[in-house]
Amino acid sequence: MAAEAVLESGIETEAGGRIPGNKGMWVGITCEFVEFAVLFIVYFVARANFPDAFQNGAERLSRVSGTVITLLMVTSSFFIACSVNTMRSGKRRQSIYWLVAGLVVALGYPIAKYLEISSNLAQGINGESGIFFTVYYYLTFNHLVHATWGILGILWVLVRHSFGGYSVEDHHGLEALASYWHATDIIWLIIFPMFYVLA
Numbered sequence: 001m002a003a004e005a006v007l008e009s010g011i012e013t014e015a016g017g018r019i020p021g022n023k024g025m026w027v028g029i030t031c032e033f034v035e036f037a038v039l040f041i042v043y044f045v046a047r048a049n050f051p052d053a054f055q056n057g058a059e060r061l062s063r064v065s066g067t068v069i070t071l072l073m074v075t076s077s078f079f080i081a082c083s084v085n086t087m088r089s090g091k092r093r094q095s096i097y098w099l100v101a102g103l104v105v106a107l108g109y110p111i112a113k114y115l116e117i118s119s120n121l122a123q124g125i126n127g128e129s130g131i132f133f134t135v136y137y138y139l140t141f142n143h144l145v146h147a148t149w150g151i152l153g154i155l156w157v158l159v160r161h162s163f164g165g166y167s168v169e170d171h172h173g174l175e176a177l178a179s180y181w182h183a184t185d186i187i188w189l190i191i192f193p194m195f196y197v198l199a
Helices: 002-009 025-047 051-060 063-088 093-123 131-162 172-197
Strands: none
Touching: 025 051, 025 063, 025 131, 025 172, 051 131, 051 172, 063 093, 063 172, 093 131, 093 172
């Protein structure tokens, strides 16, 4: 019974505080961070060995595309945070509206990524265009996969939310989704300067 209470109301801490979401989601988020930490190590090793390739490669990427994706991710995260906050205040309808807004903005990410990749390919930039682009495509595609899972999660939570699946007392699923989406957002905020700014 105690375990069920933790899953329903979040993770209780020894200090009496509460971590939003549930243990399963935080295990997933931890795995995501570990996976990208390994990929970031690969990035820095490659960059240390091929500094010219990374500098020249970054100049060929569209900073506008990277900036647009960053704005989409941050804005979507903000809207989903607003959804959680309004649900905590008992404003269920507003919470749904914020979640819909978060979904709409989140859907802009794969669209922007598709347009960016199409532009890259039109210029002959693919995964075989050098070590920089191999690492770039692998890391950003990996992030896109995680973001796609997040978008599917937003859809699932939105359906449940629309049918009254959450309440002021029990909205851990919404919190878990927000936690995952924020984690995915944080990872992009690391990827963006690595490829579009600092390289």
